[in-house]
Amino acid sequence: MGKYDVENRSIVLDAELDSDPSLGLATLVNGVVNDLLYQNRFAGPVTPEVAELAVVGTGLGTLRNGIGLVGKVGSHWDSTRWEIAARPFLDFQTLAYANAIAAWARDDRTPAWVSEMHGELKRPMQNSLKFLFKTNDSFFQPTKQKTLLGQPQDQWWELAAIDSASQKVIAIRHLQTNQDLSEKQQTLLLEHLDSPNRAIVLHAIATVERMAMDYRPIANEAIVGRLRILADHRDDEISAKAMCTVTRLKKLDENTIDIASNMLESQYRHVIYAGAYAFSSLDSIPDHVLKLVDRAFVRALQACDYEFVGMFALAYKRWLDDPEAHLQDLLQDSPEYLPVALDALNHEPDQVVSIG
């Protein structure tokens, strides 16, 4: 119903308050909380989601609890990319959890304001509240009031070893090094890459890649060996992420290339992307892989998936001396696709393939 404009430090409603008092007031509250975050120089983008978490956390969320802005949110295939996975607003589950944190932070086991919540929000909120009182398992510790985000590396490494999956994930994301890993650190990373918990595995892959891009020796035989195995994992996100990381680290071997071939036949777009991304990093590919790429390219044309068409076209130009002749030959039985295919050859793709 409106927005906070940081440039002019103003709250702009697009309708009079009396057209919907509840939504209008929630927008005013949201605007003031946005202002609070900006005036205190919030470290990072003040996304709508961050603002809503702050609204609930500061005791102003009861109006928001009655507004269903987002039932189900879309997500980026790579769940480790928090910066591009920012949600438009809180969904019901996240809103429920934020309310649980708000009650827990106030040491309130039976908050009266819960009675105003509808069941869809109340039950998951109460589950999380019980969990928090029983386990104290949260990176956010309101009673200790400790600033943690700037803590030194040795403390992040310690946190990465504790017995809490969510805190491990946060710690893994903060690990850094510009030197060889100690034996203990290497063992910990390998354990995380081997974890039965997919969130830990995914974030460990992301961290290995980040660290190895800064300091190449991190990508040693043991770590790369584990990543190659993960590229063949039954979980589609893990396999796609591991394949992309092995590719970026330029560690594709014969076996990983075979796995990438199978990926081109996947039902999941991000898995096809990971396979194609691996091949597009190579200067040449074997004939049997070219046939698989051809099939994936035709499927992309049939599905009007122009992002993939563009990515494959770029790869053809890299592999083949005469990509135009190859496509004319490939599409001789489907000439209707030829103009689009040739057009893709002659134009650089506008952007990296986005996979929602």
Added chain:
Amino acid sequence: MFFKTKPNLPDAEKARIDYHIQQIAECIGFDRFRLPVLNRDTLLGLFFSQKTPTEMIQFVGDHLNHDASGIQFRVVPQQAANCGSGGG
């Protein structure tokens, strides 16, 4: 039978939200997470007691212990989409 208590979010989501809440607390202070929770009637009462939007903003600012006096307020009605060209 023993049931293990679980949060309502999967680990990855819980981590992301816990992290953002810590970020917020480090920015605006942990004490603001101990402010009383205002119920719906209290907030809606601002509207029904004929307070102006500026007064409402001030009330929320006071709750947050935040100087909201510099926040401007405007209503800019959304324009209806222009569907026709008007032609000829």
